[in-house]
Amino acid sequence: MRIEKKRKIKNYIALSLATLTAIIGLFWLVFILTSILIKGLSAINLSLFLNDPAPPGIPGGGLRCAFIGQLIITILACIIGVPIGVLGGTFLAEYGRNNKLSGLVSALADMMTSFPSIVVGVFVYTLVVRPMGHFSGYAGALALAIIMIPIILRTTEETLKLIPWELREAAFALGAPYYLVIKDVVYRGAATGLFTGIMLSIARVAVETAPLLFTSFNNSFLTLNPNQPMPSLTVTIYQYAMGPYPDWHRLAWGASFVIVIFVLLFNIAGRFFIKKRLKK
Amino acid sequence: MDSSVYLKDKLFRRLGLFSSLTIIIICILMFVVLFIYSYPAIKQFGVVHFILSDTWNPVKKVFGGASAIYGTITTTLLALFFAIPLSVGIAIFITQLCPEKLKSYFSNAIELLASIPSIIYGMWGLFTLAPIMRIYVEPLLQKIFLPIPYVRYLFTGTPLGIDLLTAGVVLSIMIIPFITSIARDTFELVPKELKESAYAMGATKWEMIKDVILPYSRVGVLSGIIIAAGRALGETMAVAFVLGNDHNIHLSLLKSSTTISVTLANEFTEADFRLYISSLFYLAFILFIMSFTALGIAKFFLGKMRK
Numbered sequence: 371m372r373i374e375k376k377r378k379i380k381n382y383i384a385l386s387l388a389t390l391t392a393i394i395g396l397f398w399l400v401f402i403l404t405s406i407l408i409k410g411l412s413a414i415n416l417s418l419f420l421n422d423p424a425p426p427g428i429p430g431g432g433l434r435c436a437f438i439g440q441l442i443i444t445i446l447a448c449i450i451g452v453p454i455g456v457l458g459g460t461f462l463a464e465y466g467r468n469n470k471l472s473g474l475v476s477a478l479a480d481m482m483t484s485f486p487s488i489v490v491g492v493f494v495y496t497l498v499v500r501p502m503g504h505f506s507g508y509a510g511a512l513a514l515a516i517i518m519i520p521i522i523l524r525t526t527e528e529t530l531k532l533i534p535w536e537l538r539e540a541a542f543a544l545g546a547p548y549y550l551v552i553k554d555v556v557y558r559g560a561a562t563g564l565f566t567g568i569m570l571s572i573a574r575v576a577v578e579t580a581p582l583l584f585t586s587f588n589n590s591f592l593t594l595n596p597n598q599p600m601p602s603l604t605v606t607i608y609q610y611a612m613g614p615y616p617d618w619h620r621l622a623w624g625a626s627f628v629i630v631i632f633v634l635l636f637n638i639a640g641r642f643f644i645k646k647r648l649k650k
Numbered sequence: 651m652d653s654s655v656y657l658k659d660k661l662f663r664r665l666g667l668f669s670s671l672t673i674i675i676i677c678i679l680m681f682v683v684l685f686i687y688s689y690p691a692i693k694q695f696g697v698v699h700f701i702l703s704d705t706w707n708p709v710k711k712v713f714g715g716a717s718a719i720y721g722t723i724t725t726t727l728l729a730l731f732f733a734i735p736l737s738v739g740i741a742i743f744i745t746q747l748c749p750e751k752l753k754s755y756f757s758n759a760i761e762l763l764a765s766i767p768s769i770i771y772g773m774w775g776l777f778t779l780a781p782i783m784r785i786y787v788e789p790l791l792q793k794i795f796l797p798i799p800y801v802r803y804l805f806t807g808t809p810l811g812i813d814l815l816t817a818g819v820v821l822s823i824m825i826i827p828f829i830t831s832i833a834r835d836t837f838e839l840v841p842k843e844l845k846e847s848a849y850a851m852g853a854t855k856w857e858m859i860k861d862v863i864l865p866y867s868r869v870g871v872l873s874g875i876i877i878a879a880g881r882a883l884g885e886t887m888a889v890a891f892v893l894g895n896d897h898n899i900h901l902s903l904l905k906s907s908t909t910i911s912v913t914l915a916n917e918f919t920e921a922d923f924r925l926y927i928s929s930l931f932y933l934a935f936i937l938f939i940m941s942f943t944a945l946g947i948a949k950f951f952l953g954k955m956r957k
Contacts, residue, residue, distance in 0.1 A: 377854055381856040384860075385855060388742040388746075389743055389747060390739070391735065391737075391739025391740050391743065392739065392743035392747075392748075394736060395737075395763070395826055395830075396756075396759060398763065399759055401778075402770070402771070402774050402823075403766075405774060406773070409777070453669070455669070457669035457670075458671075459670075460666050461663070461670045462670055464666070465663050465667070466667070474674070475670045477949055477953075478673050478677055480949060481942065481945040481946065482673065482677070484877055484880050484941075484945055485884065485945070486883065486884020486937055487884070488886045488911045488914050488915060488934075488937075489680070489884065489934050489937055489938050492684070492918065492931065492934045493679075493683060495918075496683050496687055497679075497683070519672060519673065520673055523669075523670065523673065547656070548659055548662075548663070549658055549659045550655075552662070574765065577767035577769065578767070579767070579768065579769045579887045580768075580886040583915055583918070604767065604769045604887075607773060608769060608772070608887065608890070611772070611773055611777075611891065622773065623773070626769070626770055629769070630766070630770060634762075637762060641758060
């Protein structure tokens with residue numbers, strides 16, 4: 371009888387501990403999000419979006435140049451990264467199915483998604499910044515694209531593999547060549563999944579900091595030319611948060627607020643699309 | 651078949667092939683480039699000597715990576731120390747205890763931790779967590795551990811909040827979702843028959859988890875842990891905010907330190923002569939190899955498990 375009781379108590383304690391860990395995990399999430407949102411909200415005003423940074427120590431100013439720079443770098447990164455990622459993923463799932471080489475590429479891509487992003491920054495520095503002699507938005511975009519390619523490649527591969535093989539066979543039977551089968555049957559069936567994967571990877575890459583430190587660097591002036599050093603929100607946060615001025619800290623909180631909202635929106639939208647697809 | 655259609659198909663296939671090959675090209679190129687640029691430092695300081703020497707002195711032009719490597723490994727181990735029990739607990743909660751309706755919401759919430767950018771963790775760590783550590787947690791830890799012999803060396807020094815311990819805590823939060831999601835997936839792979847036979851023997855839920863689920867999913871959880879370690883090794887921004895940049899090795903967890911990635915972030919654009927830059931590349935090269943090895947091992951285990 372006593373042993374039974376002991377086991378029951380042990381069971382109870384262990385399960386409560388597991389519940390406790392879950393509460394702690396949730397607590398961290400809520401703690402981080404609320405503290406960013408509360409502190410960031412007070413820094414949000416129109417001048418944050420409409421003005422360029424004031425000289426150090428002078429109050430006021432905004433981050434217009436950083437928002438625009440971030441947008442340009444992200445768009446450029448997508449232009450390089452999305453087609454390569456989607457095409458590569460398509461190859462792995464279609465032409466290269468059951469191929470040893472595809473297995474290797476897929477495994478490498480998986481590893482690259484967890485790769486230290488700062489090393490990518492250093493890598494692109496040697497490839498682009500050094501030969502060109504100056505930091506540039508192009509280099510930043512290339513660094514982000516290198517991080518983006520393996521993510522999109524893997525999500526594309528996984529999504530396309532979910533499309534039943536019989537659908538392709540039906541199209542083959544009609545005499546369609548493989549590329550038309552992919553374009554008109556496979557892509558059509560996988561459209562929502564592909565779109566979601568691309569969106570989520572953009573959301574992940576757009577908020578990277580480390581690869582931009584030595585590539586697009588920073589700039590406190592508005593520039594639309596990607597051949598110049600370009601400011602980005604994340605690098606600006608890093609610089610401002612480490613700086614000594616309270617006004618800089620305020621701007622950094624404002625930028626963090628915008629980034630958190632962006633990430634939350636993208637994630638909720640992504641989950642929504644996934645759910646919609648599953649319901650179909 | 652029409653020849654233009656044939657050509658188009660071939661073209662499409664080629665494009666796909668080259669796109670997928672970019673992955674291999676990038677990996678090889680990265681290895682080669684890092685090696686070439688770090689070669690002057692490798693020649694100057696050697697391999698073993700560079701890894702074991704903790705002098706990092708740009709003025710005297712002497713560089714050793716020991717302090718950065720020590721910081722990298724210590725923060726990673728600390729993060730794992732905090733994150734493993736939490737993540738396994740969370741995975742147990744999600745798979746065994748959570749009501750079916752809440753399951754997906756809860757999983758998504760934990761996974762959201764992975765979507766928060768590292769710069770946000772850094773901001774939060776510097777302005778919110780570090781003061782809490784300095785004022786409340788670290789004095790308390792000192793009160794508890796300082797009287798204990800040997801252990802006390804881990805907790806000496808003035809609590810500043812900007813130190814290895816804080817960095818470890820921030821990193822642990824960042825890697826929780828990685829271990830949790832893999833642990834959760836492997837827990838769910840445990841065959842129902844095994845679980846039911848444990849219950850049929852009269853086991854309590856905890857005994858079933860401890861004696862059936864955990865041993866069965868050992869390899870999966872282990873690979874999740876290694877992937878998380880690979881992440882933690884290379885994490886830059888979150889750590890850069892809360893670690894300071896101190897090239898001395900301290901035993902105490904309440905002292906600032908540096909990691910490879912933090913050193914790179916802080917010094918790469920300031921390095922002004924060849925050997926300095928080359929030494930930084932050397933550090934980047936070591937980080938590249940460390941995380942590649944970790945991720946490779948994890949991949950190997952995961953592949954083995956799938957079979």
